[in-house]
Amino acid sequence: MRHPRVCVLGGTGFVGQHLLNRLSGAGYLVRVPTRHLHRHRHLRLVPGCELCGLERWDEAGLREPMNGCDAVINLIGILNEDAGRTFEAVHVGMVELATQLASQSGVRSYVQMSALNADPAGPSEYLRSKGRGEAVALAAAGKGLAVTVLRPSVIFGPGDSLFNRFASLLRLFPGPFPLACADSRFAPVYVGDVVSAMLRALEDTSTSGKCYELCGPRTFTLRDILAYTAARIGRPVRVIGLNEGLSRLQARVFEKLPGRPFSMDNYRSLQVDSLCREDGLGQLGIAATSVDAVVPGYLK
Numbered sequence: 001m002r003h004p005r006v007c008v009l010g011g012t013g014f015v016g017q018h019l020l021n022r023l024s025g026a027g028y029l030v031r032v033p034t035r036h037l038h039r040h041r042h043l044r045l046v047p048g049c050e051l052c053g054l055e056r057w058d059e060a061g062l063r064e065p066m067n068g069c070d071a072v073i074n075l076i077g078i079l080n081e082d083a084g085r086t087f088e089a090v091h092v093g094m095v096e097l098a099t100q101l102a103s104q105s106g107v108r109s110y111v112q113m114s115a116l117n118a119d120p121a122g123p124s125e126y127l128r129s130k131g132r133g134e135a136v137a138l139a140a141a142g143k144g145l146a147v148t149v150l151r152p153s154v155i156f157g158p159g160d161s162l163f164n165r166f167a168s169l170l171r172l173f174p175g176p177f178p179l180a181c182a183d184s185r186f187a188p189v190y191v192g193d194v195v196s197a198m199l200r201a202l203e204d205t206s207t208s209g210k211c212y213e214l215c216g217p218r219t220f221t222l223r224d225i226l227a228y229t230a231a232r233i234g235r236p237v238r239v240i241g242l243n244e245g246l247s248r249l250q251a252r253v254f255e256k257l258p259g260r261p262f263s264m265d266n267y268r269s270l271q272v273d274s275l276c277r278e279d280g281l282g283q284l285g286i287a288a289t290s291v292d293a294v295v296p297g298y299l300k
Contacts, residue, residue, distance in 0.1 A: 003048070005029040006202070007066050007107075009098060010075030012040045014159050015113070015191055019073065022195045024048045033057075033065045057094065062101055071109040071202050072102045074137075079126065080260045087129035095133040099140035099147070109146045109208075111201045112137040113194075116153045116213060116274045124268035138209065146208035148201035150194065153215045153274040156291065157191030158298045166229040167299055170237060180250045180262065181270040182223040182241030187215035190289035193281055200284045212280030217288045219275060228291070232299045 006023055010016050011032035020043060023030050029048045034040050037053045044051060054061035066072060078090050095112065102110050118130035134149050141147040156162050170177070194214055201207045220228070223239050230237040242250060248267060255263035281288050 003027055003029050004070040006071045007031045007069040008073045016075050018191045019195045020046050020049055031065045066101050066105040069107050072107050073111045074098050075113045080263050087125050091129035091133040095136045103145050109202055111198050112149045114149050114151045116151045117272045123271050124265045126265055126269050141209045148207040149211040150197055151213045152189050152194050153187045155191050156188045163229050163295050166226050167233050170230055170235045176238045176240050178240045180242045180247035184222050184270040185219055185273040187219050187275050189214045189216045193286055193289050196286050197284050213276040213278050214280050215276035217290055232296050
């Protein structure tokens with residue numbers, strides 16, 4: 001019996017590593033293109049996972065990994081631009097290339113991980129580029145490729161950069177915590193549920209041509225997320241919510257720091273609440289997992 005093969009772009013990241021294990025457990029063979037074979041060699045321990053080295057994320061580098069694949073899942077994304085990567089190149093250009101090569105290689109299904117509030121007219125270049133990328137992916141659906149778009153809110157789970165990042169900051173900087181955009185709202189969604197949605201999109205042809213918003217069952221403000229994290233790790237915190245002017249100032253300062261922990265584009269994204277208008281998980285037959293069921297375990 002032939003096992004279906006999936007090419008996962010961005011498979012070495014947080015969501016990708018959770019996805020690889022689920023795909024393997026479901027009987028899929030997986031190819032993961034990467035420029036850093038040595039750094040990610042541990043992924044070879046995942047049964048059925050094949051790492052493919054490439055020099056560049058271009059047509060020549062990606063054509064071979066896609067050959068013989070039944071599906072492609074694109075997880076590639078960035079939260080901030082740097083000298084070598086722009087939002088346009090990563091969120092739009094890469095989708096154009098991936099869908100083009102998928103169609104040429106005989107791939108049947110394509111799953112695009114976008115973001116909640118992705119919109120070509122959105123407030124930040126991150127959200128605008130994500131919206132343009134969605135449009136490119138869905139346009140490919142008219143050319144014979146079965147395309148499903150997933151729009152998660154902020155994602156949590158073991159290894160995340162949400163609760164874990166706040167926990168690290170609280171351990172490093174005890175005391176009053178100045179927080180920009182403290183009242184911005186989210187519905188954090190469990191990485192395992194996002195991965196389940198991806199598998200459902202691969203297996204259910206009725207998802208083709210559709211977008212699914214993915215949210216958890218509880219709404220948090222950014223202030224709530226920080227306070228929740230502090231309580232779980234036993235580090236009481238006094239959150240100082242910054243007003244609009246100070247939030248913008250913090251963004252301008254932090255975007256000049258190494259790693260760009262917060263930027264003006266991040267600030268603009270936070271001006272729109274990351275809450276679902278539709279229950280995409282429910283539409284896919286998936287029950288949303290609560291923060292309380294998962295986060296306390298890995299923060300300890």
